[in-house]
Amino acid sequence: MKSLILQKDAPVLREIAKEVPLKNIGSKKLATIINRMKKALHAEEDGVALAAPQIGENLRLFIVAGRTLALIKKEEGTTYPDLVFINPKLIKLSKKKKRMEEGCLSVRWLYGEVERSEKVTINAYDEHKKKVHLGASGLLAQIFQHEVDHLDGILFIDKAHNIENLPPASKAK
Numbered sequence: 001m002k003s004l005i006l007q008k009d010a011p012v013l014r015e016i017a018k019e020v021p022l023k024n025i026g027s028k029k030l031a032t033i034i035n036r037m038k039k040a041l042h043a044e045e046d047g048v049a050l051a052a053p054q055i056g057e058n059l060r061l062f063i064v065a066g067r068t069l070a071l072i073k074k075e076e077g078t079t080y081p082d083l084v085f086i087n088p089k090l091i092k093l094s095k096k097k098k099r100m101e102e103g104c105l106s107v108r109w110l111y112g113e114v115e116r117s118e119k120v121t122i123n124a125y126d127e128h129k130k131k132v133h134l135g136a137s138g139l140l141a142q143i144f145q146h147e148v149d150h151l152d153g154i155l156f157i158d159k160a161h162n163i164e165n166l167p168p169a170s171k172a173k
Contacts, residue, residue, distance in 0.1 A: 094117045104155065
């Protein structure tokens with residue numbers, strides 16, 4: 001099956017994504033885009049989050065897979081809904097930073113180390129127009145920073161050190 005996710009040479013991945021007008025939150029059109037994002041993310045077994053530009057939509061919107069939350073909370077087998085962040089803003093980033101390994105569904109099989117703040121606070125709206133104010137550390141803080149970079153036209157390879165190409169082992173025997 002062909003991936004629904006655009007790769008690094010797609011021009012939309014280098015654009016600064018547009019704010020979603022508040023009146024559009026909850027609209028059928030935006031719900032359709034969010035559902036397309038969820039379908040694309042869930043089609044990738046190693047996907048943890050996805051930004052709208054990765055499916056060709058130039059909007060300030062990303063989702064975090066519910067399975068990622070289960071992984072972070074060490075509650076495998078527990079089902080969490082996907083989290084939707086519309087017009088996200090990182091309002092606080094810790095001065096303390098850490099080099100973390102990163103990959104990206106739009107830069108397939110390349111992995112590298114990116115320096116990220118260990119803790120962040122994000123403001124956004126969810127798909128029901130409810131305000132979201134969330135603090136995060138560790139993997140979730142890393143995801144928030146990675147996805148906001150996407151919305152600013154930045155790919156992790158722009159910041160990464162020690163980039164390696166690590167394709168999955170061939171399944172054909």
